Amino acid sequence: MSDSSPQFDVFSPSYLEARAKFCEATTRAGWEHSGYPTGETGPDGTPLTLDVASCGDPDAKRVLLVSSGLHGVEGYFGSALQIAALQNWAPETTLPPQTRIVFLHGLNPYGFAWIRRVDSHNIDPNRNFLLPEDSFDRPAPRYRRYDRFLNPNRPPAPFDTFRWIGAAALLILGPKRLAQAIAAGQHEYPDGLFFGGQDYGPTQTLYAAHWKNWVGDDTQVLHIDFHTGLGKSATWKLLLDTQLTDAELKRLQEWFGEGSVARGDPEVTYETSGSIGRWCRSSHSGRYVYVCAEFGTFDALSVLSALRSENQAHRYCQPDEPAWKHAKSRLKEIFCPASPVWRGKVLDEGTGLIRQAVDGYLPQGF
Ligand SMILES: [Zn+2]
Incomplete structure (x- = not known):
């Protein structure tokens, strides 16, 4: 452990508190900190910042x-892992030569603060990282069929039939086809779910502007990006959004375990366009391996139902209305369950995963 000073609860009820804890943990661990203001504000008017903690060789x-x-909202979980990892960090730790660790806290602080999965433009940032040769002008014939059902033009109803209809659709289409039609991303409906944008949004723009400061040029990068909401509760998988080489895949399995990488499992994988990992790998001058560390919470229909209600509440209710508060707290629970058992398990597993990367990847590389 880093020292004997008292340690705080790493989970936070608000973005502001999460940010304060992250900054404090960064200082205590002896890491460097820098903040990147987004120019946006949270519900209470406070400015929002992407925070970066790093240690090791700057070159x-x-x-x-x-x-x-x-x-956004998945940050309540990811923040807790990063804070716990910093709390467990011994400041006297020496990294292998010419290596560096960088933590990015709150890549989409707007969604974090406003309890949304998307950014201030209703853009799903992990559908917005299109490559220069990709076009934003993409019809979404598969999503189009479900838009009225997924995105009703009214506040959320107290008793929703969504789960029943959704369950029927799941039975008829199967999880893979339904996920592909809905969650793979769409660029046609700016108010809809899984909207990938019609241009680069604020998250992508901020990330692309500063990314080289964090990873450098001609470097070798392992990027672990923490997410929740897919897969069995309190279990995790590493999802890939690009084709890796056999050697890269073998290394990941050595460091994180034989069954750690999800390959073609319909419960946790579907093809997306505009994912951050694909953009990073293709834009980097060195070797870049991205894994999405996805931790399960609730079943897919509960997740979809909560996303749908939150989108309705965000569009048609005010923050002081009970329907708004209910939809937001439900979304937070869906992506970062309050259950002490769930939290304890994901903290152990998530910080273990970071530790495995430090011990396996840093000295060895791909
Ligand atoms: Zn996610």
Whole structure:
């Protein structure tokens, strides 16, 4: 452990508190801190910031990048892991030569603060990282069929039939086809779910502007990006959004375990466009391996139902209305359950995963 000073609860009820704890844990661990204001504000008017903590050689040839909160509300979980990892960090730790660790806290601070999965433009940031050769002008014929059902033009109803209809659709179409039609991303309905944007949004723009400061040029990067909401409760998988080489895959399995990488499991994988990992790998001059560390919470229909209600509440209710508060707290519970058992398990597993990356990847590389 880093020292004998009292340690605080790493989970936070608000973005503001999460940010304060992250900054404090960064200082206590002896890491450097820098903040990148987004120019936006939270519900209470406070400015929002993407925070970065780092340690090691600034000119490192090998970088471990650990990020959280790309999907705003999922930051309540990712922040807790990063804070716990910093609390467990012994300041006297020496990293292997020419290596560096960088933590990005709250990649999408707007969604984190406003309890949304998306950013201030209703953009799902992990569908917005299109490559230069990709077009934003993409019809979404599969999503179009479900938009009225997924995105009703009214406040959320107290008793919703969504789960029943959704369960029927799941039975008829199967999880893979339904996920592909809905969650894979769409660029046609700006108010809808899983909207990938019609241009680069604020999260992508801020990330692209500063990314090189964090990973350098011609470096080797392992990027672990923490997410929740897919898979069995309190279990995790590493999801890939690009084709890795056999050697890269073998290394990941050595460091994180044989069954750690999800390959074609319909419960946890579907093809997306505009994912951050694909953009990073293709834009980096060195070797870049991105894994989405996805931790399960609730079943897919509960997740979809909560996303749908929150979108309705965000569009049609005011923050002081009970329907708003209910939809927001339900979304938070869906992506960061309050259950002490769930929290204890994901903290152990998530900090273990970071530790495995530090011990396996940093000295060895791909
Ligand atoms: Zn996510």
